[in-house]
């Protein structure tokens with residue numbers, strides 16, 4: 210439970226943080242809330258030689274709304290997302306662990322870390338959001354679809370810093386979030402988020418569904434989306450579409466649930482999340 214020795218710096222600008230990362234080389238790591246990185250270091254599953262703490266870097270916190278779309282600073286805490294009245298993102302962030310974790314963990318940290326059991330990665334996918342990163346080569350935007358590459362592996366390169374999370378306007382969309390765990394503060398055994406937009410005749414104009422802990426990355430339930438999009442949005446159509454929620458997934462069995470049980474959960478939670486989203490659309 211004691212991490213290997215490491216150096217620590219707390220730069221006061223983004224440029225200084227980028228320089229520290231560059232000088233630290235491949236064994237330098239960014240520190241945000243520390244609630245994923247520090248446990249890994251204590252278990253000696255990670256042994257960075259330098260931690261570059263982002264807490265003193267100005268301009269990385271806060272939530273900015275314009276035209277309904279959101280720009281959330283990477284160092285914004287889960288608590289502020291949970292209580293910020295941000296629709297689906299707030300719903301999901303409110304279920305992260307307990308208040309202590311939500312007070313420390315950050316949206317940039319959870320998205321850069323890319324744990325498929327975390328709540329916000331699948332939300333970013335379903336909302337078709339993106340992250341903005343800064344590196345020595347300048348700034349680039351990475352769409353959610355391109356961000357999550359493999360287990361704990363994202364498209365954020367070594368030497369890059371996530372500075373902002375962008376979520377498009379959710380005006381006209383209904384949303385639902387369903388998370389299954391044994392205790393309220395636990396990680397998701399499985400979670401499903403859904404957003405639905407209704408056509409004027411009440412049918413399903415568009416739908417997007419995100420899956421948590423159903424593979425090595427967060428996933429979209431594309432077969433369920435295709436079954437529902439453009440058709441009826443009643444209880445029967447939702448139930449039929451939800452039966453496809455586990456198509457193309459590869460959920461890991463763990464101490465809490467077998468792969469088959471997770472598949473069952475995905476179907477049940479998908480139906481509930483879609484019902485919730487349709488009712489609020």
Ligand SMILES: Cc1cc2nc3c(=O)[nH]c(=O)nc-3n(C[C@H](O)[C@H](O)[C@H](O)COP(=O)(O)OP(=O)(O)OC[C@H]3O[C@@H](n4cnc5c(N)ncnc54)[C@H](O)[C@@H]3O)c2cc1C
Nearest residue numbers: 239241242243244245246306314315318319321327328371
């Ligand atoms: C007991 C416990 C229970 C938890 N339960 C849940 C849960 O139910 N749901 C959930 O979603 N999460 C859960 N978490 C994880 C928590 O949400 C973490 O805060 C989150 O995963 C990582 O965010 P962080 O800010 O702590 O990142 P850190 O731990 O500081 O960093 C994580 C990784 O991301 C990198 N990183 C951090 N910030 C940036 C950045 N701006 N740019 C580039 N790379 C960056 C770091 O170098 C590191 O590799 C839990 C954690 C604990 C300790």
